[in-house]
Amino acid sequence: SHYRRIRQILKEQPLGQAVEIKGWIRTRRDSKGFSFLEVNDGSCVANIQVIAEENLPRYQEDILRLTTGCSVRISGQLAASPAKGQDVELKAAEVEVYGWADPETYPLQKKRHSFEFLREIGHLRPRTNSLGAVARVRSALSFAVHRFFQEQGFQYIHTPIITTSDCEGAGEMFTVTTLDLNNVPRKEGRTDFSEDFFGRQASLTVSGQLEAEIYCLALGNVYTFGPTFRAENSNTSRHLAEFWMVEPEMAFCDLAQDMEVAESFIKYLVQYVLEHCPEEIELFNNFVDKGLKGRLAAVLEQDFARITYTEAIERLTTCGKKFNFPVSWGADLQSEHERYLCEEVFKRPLIVSDYPKAIKPFYMRVNDDDTTVAAMDILVPGIGEIIGGSQREERYDQLLGRLEEQGLSREDYGWYLDLRRYGTAPHAGFGLGFERLIQFVSGMANIREVIPFPRTPGSASL
Ligand code: 4AD
Ligand code: MG
Structure with missing residues (x-):
């Protein structure tokens, strides 16, 4: 049998x-x-x-x-x-x-183990109820991501992991080198490895967006879904050095439509996990986060709230609450601000739009006020930012101006400018942090529990 x-x-x-x-x-x-x-x-x-x-x-x-x-x-x-x-x-x-x-x-016994302890036995922790459930939810939601986009006619594009451009312009890239660092530099006394990918500078991608834009302006709606890397030294419960991102890019699309797609995408994924993983959600609700089911149900019932960055700053400065990071127009929102807004003010997911252009990357479309950009972040209770997106700057002259403002060379971005030189079109997209989504639907407090093999500044032992 x-x-x-x-x-x-x-x-x-x-x-x-x-x-x-x-x-x-x-x-x-x-x-x-x-x-x-x-x-x-x-x-x-x-x-x-x-x-x-x-x-x-x-x-x-x-x-x-x-x-x-x-x-x-x-x-x-x-x-x-x-x-x-x-x-x-x-x-x-x-x-x-x-x-x-x-x-x-054998380190696993019948009793419950702390997540900290389980992190030390990454090769055995998927055998526990909670980490096993996370793995099944991750698998189900990966499939749901593809289903959502495929149902709507999006093409799945494989964007590269080794790249030559810094999409977010934040300088948080891991350099790729072909050199044997144990031998060559010591012999030659070299310390600069930045041009060592067969004689070029290359690094691990922070986002597949720029390459997705290429295919978007050829095929129409596309998406990419893969690992991305950030060399930011932030040891928090929401940051990884290696994480997975879902990035749709839509042709003939503006910021308002971008927000619509992002909101219906999150609702679709929440609905999907409730339908396909009810036992896992029950387990998380009982043992990880008692408020989980209520929060997920609320996501489906209501429209996401929407405010502009300027309104957000106004709310934060007049609410009388003391924050660790000061709030003023022009400063980026910190996670304490994001969480206050969606947990205490709106009590549901919140879309914040139109951020100051000075704190956003070169590719975002500048608004008519010339000080803000057509950007949006989606913030959810318990986590803060889960999605970041924007309408892209499709006007050649404006884009060139933004590149220059940010000290980026016209040569390096020649191909990106070409997309605006030949048959440019309005387009928009966003990036969903896949691990933050899994945190949201599982109630897991720490991002290290929702990816099988977490890579963080502190550790990558397995
Ligand atoms: O806001 P980010 O940096 O946006 C982009 O990378 C755009 N290029 C996306 C696009 O428009 N196609 O990142 C998008 C999302 C964030 O909202 C967050 O959920 C997640 O990626 N993220 C991280 N998740 C885990 N660890 C990190 N270090 C992350 N950095 C960003
Ligand atoms: Mg962001």
């Missing part, structure tokens, strides 16, 4: 039938004449309960030695369960052990 995933067995409940499962022991409890085994195979939150009676082959030798983490194959018959909290149980006919997990050294 072929083994079945526990998720499917619990869903279909084929009572009286022979079934076979393969998975890992969570717990064993012994009673007079039999043992209860809780088995999980990673397909769902729930374990299946197995009854193993003492007359089974190798009961004394194997079954009574099973501990948390052992891997097993169990065949038997599915029966209705008299126990509370479960509908079915598996009456074992045969238990085969694939691998033991010495309880003296």
